[in-house]
Amino acid sequence: MTDLTFTPIPDIPIVRPGDDLGALIATAAGAAGLALQNDDVLVVTQKVVSKAENRFVCLRDVTPSRRALDLAGTTGKDPRLLEVILWDTAEVVRVRRDLIIVEHRLGFVCANAGVDHSNVGPEDDLVLRLPADPDESARRLRARLCELTGAAPAVIVNDSHGRPWREGTEGVAIGLAGLVPVQDLRGHPDLFGYRLRHTTVGFADQIAAAASLVMGQTDEGWPVVLVRGLVYEPGENVSARQILRPRERDLFR
């Protein structure tokens, strides 16, 4: 076992709509003397992906629906923000004062449908939605990096989610390419030859969480982290949806 290393790629500029994120990363990695390799994993915060894909919404252009106005009454949040949240919502899961937790139409459960009001820009009326298809974003970024550098590292798009039972957000994978996200240890013999039963590991989420330690919560300047020394199962037909527990097997909804 070698060391597992998380290296922030330095000097990535502030990302703007239309930017070629792959080129920004390849250039910054090259300037830092970090030659990407096929067995690397690159973790990219959703925020820079969303910015490059221009997922900004100006709240001044949003007319809240009846439902958004109702939710504004309960939560105390801006009804226009709630309208944007509802665009990306499959189902509202919990609503309280100052809080709305939804099942995102991408399938995961999170606060505010991932719509972000901080670190977005000097415009107070600007919010940022998640990438429309984070798996596709990861695949495109991976292909672009391969085009520019010859190497195709696995790519994880991460975000910070709250969770039941425990305090504090944790990095999770919301999109990915090139790596199998859940490791299945069922049937592998353990140290004494017994069979491990029912053990699957949230592998991609653990990588996403680790990268969040490096990014810091405000991701000021460290939106991309290079992970080196990880043995992972490569995969092409993969999706962050594979991490989602099917509703019928979820006891906590």
Next chain:
Amino acid sequence: MTDLTFTPIPDIPIVRPGDDLGALIATAAGAAGLALQNDDVLVVTQKVVSKAENRFVCLRDVTPSRRALDLAGTTGKDPRLLEVILWDTAEVVRVRRDLIIVEHRLGFVCANAGVDHSNVGPEDDLVLRLPADPDESARRLRARLCELTGAAPAVIVNDSHGRPWREGTEGVAIGLAGLVPVQDLRGHPDLFGYRLRHTTVGFADQIAAAASLVMGQTDEGWPVVLVRGLVYEPGENVSARQILRPRERDLFR
């Protein structure tokens, strides 16, 4: 920002009841040329802590209670194992065929109250309970390492827990010493000067998850991971209980 590095400490022998875990770690780290430092974090899997503390139970010595027999009917599990699980249970949260999820008397929610039937030994009747007080285990280990090496790294005792909504277990901190486990970013200005609101980060859990990537699920030979390059808030009056969400603020119980 420097690299964040996770290094497994090699050649830790199989831990047996009564072993001096601090001495085993200090010796193995020294032999590997890894000089512990005050700003390191050491992540130790609960299994070796439990083994050193002789938290083994032989199921042949256990007489199941009425409640354990009832739960055996529902789950299909060994009633003696359920009796041991009940010893460490504050409240049964969910019961299904092949599944029991409880609030452990230490406060966290997990399957089987953390009682482990795999990787325990050649005796099929042997199970392993969690350390009686994982915070105290972490504090003792930290003090012992300081005694032996002069350095007092922060210590996290981790375990792998399942979670709602998402597939796969993830490493979490169940005991700790020397580091503040939840980072509070509330009120820190973000990149554009806004105030981040309600943002706390599950810092210790993210470290525990990252270390689990290195340990592997079966922890064969990598039960201790040295984390270097992490900026953390040191703390003395700390506990993994600080990670637990108070029940009245938990919407998913």
